[in-house]
Amino acid sequence: MASFVCFFTFAKNRWMTISSEIKTLLGKEIRLELKQKYVLNGILLYLVSTIFVTYLAFEDVVDVQTWNSLFWIILLFVAVNGISKSFIQESPARHLYYYTIASPQAVLLSKVIYNLILMLILSSLAFVFFLLLMGNRVVNLPLFLLALVLGSFGLSSILTMVAAIASRASHNFSLMAILSFPIVLPLLGVLMKVSASAMTDSQWSGNQGFIVILFTINIAVILLAYLLFPYLWRD
Amino acid sequence: MKEVITKYWWKLLAGILLLYAIIEGFRVDLPPEIVEKIQQTIRNLFFHVGMWFAMFTMLITSFVYSLRYLRKFDPKEDIAAVEAVNVGVLFGFLGIFTGMIWANFTWGSPWTKDPKLNGAAIGLVIYLAYLILRGSIEDVHKRAKVSAVYNIFAFVLWIVFVLVMPRITSGGLHPANKGEANTVMPMNLTASLRVVFYPAMIGWILLATWILNLRIRIGKLKYFLEHEQ
Numbered sequence: 001m002a003s004f005v006c007f008f009t010f011a012k013n014r015w016m017t018i019s020s021e022i023k024t025l026l027g028k029e030i031r032l033e034l035k036q037k038y039v040l041n042g043i044l045l046y047l048v049s050t051i052f053v054t055y056l057a058f059e060d061v062v063d064v065q066t067w068n069s070l071f072w073i074i075l076l077f078v079a080v081n082g083i084s085k086s087f088i089q090e091s092p093a094r095h096l097y098y099y100t101i102a103s104p105q106a107v108l109l110s111k112v113i114y115n116l117i118l119m120l121i122l123s124s125l126a127f128v129f130f131l132l133l134m135g136n137r138v139v140n141l142p143l144f145l146l147a148l149v150l151g152s153f154g155l156s157s158i159l160t161m162v163a164a165i166a167s168r169a170s171h172n173f174s175l176m177a178i179l180s181f182p183i184v185l186p187l188l189g190v191l192m193k194v195s196a197s198a199m200t201d202s203q204w205s206g207n208q209g210f211i212v213i214l215f216t217i218n219i220a221v222i223l224l225a226y227l228l229f230p231y232l233w234r235d
Numbered sequence: 236m237k238e239v240i241t242k243y244w245w246k247l248l249a250g251i252l253l254l255y256a257i258i259e260g261f262r263v264d265l266p267p268e269i270v271e272k273i274q275q276t277i278r279n280l281f282f283h284v285g286m287w288f289a290m291f292t293m294l295i296t297s298f299v300y301s302l303r304y305l306r307k308f309d310p311k312e313d314i315a316a317v318e319a320v321n322v323g324v325l326f327g328f329l330g331i332f333t334g335m336i337w338a339n340f341t342w343g344s345p346w347t348k349d350p351k352l353n354g355a356a357i358g359l360v361i362y363l364a365y366l367i368l369r370g371s372i373e374d375v376h377k378r379a380k381v382s383a384v385y386n387i388f389a390f391v392l393w394i395v396f397v398l399v400m401p402r403i404t405s406g407g408l409h410p411a412n413k414g415e416a417n418t419v420m421p422m423n424l425t426a427s428l429r430v431v432f433y434p435a436m437i438g439w440i441l442l443a444t445w446i447l448n449l450r451i452r453i454g455k456l457k458y459f460l461e462h463e464q
Contacts, residue, residue, distance in 0.1 A: 168381045169371045178367055182360040183389055186396035228384045231305055
């Protein structure tokens with residue numbers, strides 16, 4: 001009983017320090033981004049241009065499958081581009097500074113949460129542009145939005161971790177793409193299935209299994225990243 | 236002679252089991268209900284599935300060695316991890332190749348859209364990316380650490396994809412998907428096939444371990460020559 005209380009207070013104190021660190025780091029990231037708007041503008045432009053290209057290329061969209069695949073492929077590329085900038089842009093000096101002031105888990109979680117916010121914004125904007133240019137094919141809107149949210153969670157956590165791994169190697173951007181695509185494919189497959197059924201069917205019936213998988217993948221990825229990131233952090 | 240046998244018994248066993256599996260695999264009588272469905276191609280069972288199990292064993296071994304490397308940072312564990320990935324990728328290619336030959340005869344084309352096949356292909360891409368990652372880092376310790384982290388991360392996600400998802404999402408032609416009567420799993424094989432299948436599987440796994448053993452020894456020698464001069 002005493003050991004349980006000890007563990008509980010330890011966990012609570014650790015959570016207090018980590019959550020305050022996370023809040024500070026997250027605030028720093030958001031403020032930096034709002035000041036410069038470098039990453040956000042670049043990625044927004046990328047998003048709009050790719051959607052516009054598909055709009056021009058596909059004269060008369062189109063069946064549900066094409067809509068679905070185009071949407072998720074574009075979102076995937078946008079995500080890889082946007083999230084890779086989060087780690088790879090930091091200079092080594094700043095990296096060392098963070099190492100001395102914050103715990104690795106706080107750094108990782110703050111980056112994941114920042115990328116999650118970024119992905120939520122990007123995916124909703126992508127959805128809006130797609131509706132505008134490629135027409136509305138979504139029958140079951142809540143299910144599709146759920147897929148968007150879970151997909152943003154998954155993409156941000158997986159890609160943040162892979163960006164952390166790729167940032168330790170030399171040929172950063174191409175390596176990021178090579179490493180991330182095979183790992184992200186399972187998540188993308190499930191997301192495509194769920195959103196395809198959101199476009200053909202207005203019921204939720206067959207999708208519980210997929211949604212459970214999405215949740216499980218998200219939780220597993222965050223746990224793994226939490227445990228493994230400290231090994232990447234020390235140089 | 237006795238020392239030779241006690242040290243190398245498992246290598247001899249690998250050779251004997253595989254010879255037996257290859258010879259008997261082509262000789263054994265097939266039960267009639269399988270023959271009418273997929274005919275003689277069921278004999279590929281002794282090769283394709285065995286190689287698949289060998290690949291799995293190698294990749295699990297690599298995963299364990301990566302975990303052990305992160306605990307103690309012993310370079311031998313890192314050598315073992317990368318060599319296990321090498322052997323695993325080799326057997327993965329062999330398994331996919333034999334699977335494609337089999338598919339061509341039974342389903343009409345070498346590749347179909349099926350979760351298990353996708354899982355196998357993605358697994359291969361993941362581990363090839365692992366090898367590329369290793370190639371892009373110069374410093375030995377950093378390379379070992381970063382590739383160990385990637386190995387653990389990618390392996391867990393791959394296992395979810397390859398084992399869990401085909402069970403949950405139905406459809407596809409590959410045996411052992413959800414809801415399908417499973418005629419080719421070991422539990423359901425008739426006795427005559429099981430007699431050849433189990434030794435074949437063990438033989439392939441032992442062969443993979445033998446190759447791994449040799450490669451680890453070569454890797455250790457190379458490391459010793461380069462770093463302990």
